Amino acid sequence: MKTLIINGSPNGRKGNSEIFCRKFINGMQSQPEIHYVAEEDPAALAAYMDDFDHWLFFFPLYVNAMPGILKRLFEHLNPSEEKKVGYVIQSGFEEAFQSDWLCTILKNFNRRMGYLDLGIVVAGGMAGIRYMPEQMNKKTFARLEKAGSLYEQNRVFDEEVIQQFGQLYRYSEKQLKHNRFFRKLGLTNTFWNSMLKKNNAYQKRYNKPFGT
Amino acid sequence: MKTFIIKEYNAPTLEGATVFDLSQTELKHCLGCWSCWWTTPGKCVHKDLDEFYREYLAADKVYIYCNVSQGFVTSNMKAMIDRMIVFVLPYISWDKGESCHEPRYDKYPSSVKVIYNGEFIPGEEEAFIAYWKRTLDMMFVKEISVKRYEAMKEVQQ
Numbered sequence: 001m002k003t004l005i006i007n008g009s010p011n012g013r014k015g016n017s018e019i020f021c022r023k024f025i026n027g028m029q030s031q032p033e034i035h036y037v038a039e040e041d042p043a044a045l046a047a048y049m050d051d052f053d054h055w056l057f058f059f060p061l062y063v064n065a066m067p068g069i070l071k072r073l074f075e076h077l078n079p080s081e082e083k084k085v086g087y088v089i090q091s092g093f094e095e096a097f098q099s100d101w102l103c104t105i106l107k108n109f110n111r112r113m114g115y116l117d118l119g120i121v122v123a124g125g126m127a128g129i130r131y132m133p134e135q136m137n138k139k140t141f142a143r144l145e146k147a148g149s150l151y152e153q154n155r156v157f158d159e160e161v162i163q164q165f166g167q168l169y170r171y172s173e174k175q176l177k178h179n180r181f182f183r184k185l186g187l188t189n190t191f192w193n194s195m196l197k198k199n200n201a202y203q204k205r206y207n208k209p210f211g212t
Numbered sequence: 213m214k215t216f217i218i219k220e221y222n223a224p225t226l227e228g229a230t231v232f233d234l235s236q237t238e239l240k241h242c243l244g245c246w247s248c249w250w251t252t253p254g255k256c257v258h259k260d261l262d263e264f265y266r267e268y269l270a271a272d273k274v275y276i277y278c279n280v281s282q283g284f285v286t287s288n289m290k291a292m293i294d295r296m297i298v299f300v301l302p303y304i305s306w307d308k309g310e311s312c313h314e315p316r317y318d319k320y321p322s323s324v325k326v327i328y329n330g331e332f333i334p335g336e337e338e339a340f341i342a343y344w345k346r347t348l349d350m351m352f353v354k355e356i357s358v359k360r361y362e363a364m365k366e367v368q369q
Binding site: 009010011015060062063064065066067068069071072074075093094095097098101104105108109111112113170171176179180183188189192195196198199201204205206207208209210211212 | 239241242243244245246249250251252253254255262265266269270281282283284285286287288289290291292293294296297298301302303304305306307309310311316317318319333335336339342343346347350
């Protein structure tokens, strides 16, 4: 088994996907290489990938699907019955169902290309992990290390790990009421507002530069 | 009634409509920098879509003539879609029973028709249609139609 990790984030080494890749690898004895769609020519990267038989893609959910820059790499890949492919998606939205459209697209893509499906991990509520103290991400990071360790043992994503990450599939009515209540108090916008203030852009947060 | 046409292939244009020809433009991809949310709200660091943003928001009706690539949209079309996040605020509401970004603008096109051209393997076409419907709904479009180019021609006849 020769595994290659592809960081499919436009943010490259600075994004949450990088943190995900690193924590996943922490759980492994072997240390697979990471390659970056944000830094590399897609045709050259696709050619390089051909030497590996297990591809693990780590990337954020972008408007219900993979980022365009990752789709560009997909367009350079060839069909093969020897490739085994897994996906680790992280989204800002908490609910795992928000990635359902993408999961269907990826499963169809595997089928079209003849790739064997190693599983899809969907981790919601991850928008701010790179800004949070390590302690607040402890549970997520432990799960990722476990995911890496189990992947190395079983050569496929562990079903239990997939389920743990996707636990919050949809909000219950009670959770929705709770969220709406805290939104009214302005408490659900604190992360965004703090970043807007940090960038002296808070007063401009509702700007409409291109329309009405 | 203002009409805006986005096209990746040769398609009929309507008189008076503004056309954005994606087949002649390779868009810059979203950098994931979030500048459009927290540094220059509503504005992307790239400038190659500024005119597109203006025309899209001014339009009442939008036609998107898009190609199919590996059963999904092309990477160029996906770059455009990714960069439409300037149309929403980072703030989340739960009024629709799920997490949704709040609108930045008061007015969005009321109708968007996607007319696609290309081949699918079984299962892809349904996913393609569902993707567009979901995405345009999140962009506050009220009337959404996603149809094959051939089927569309029949409708027009």
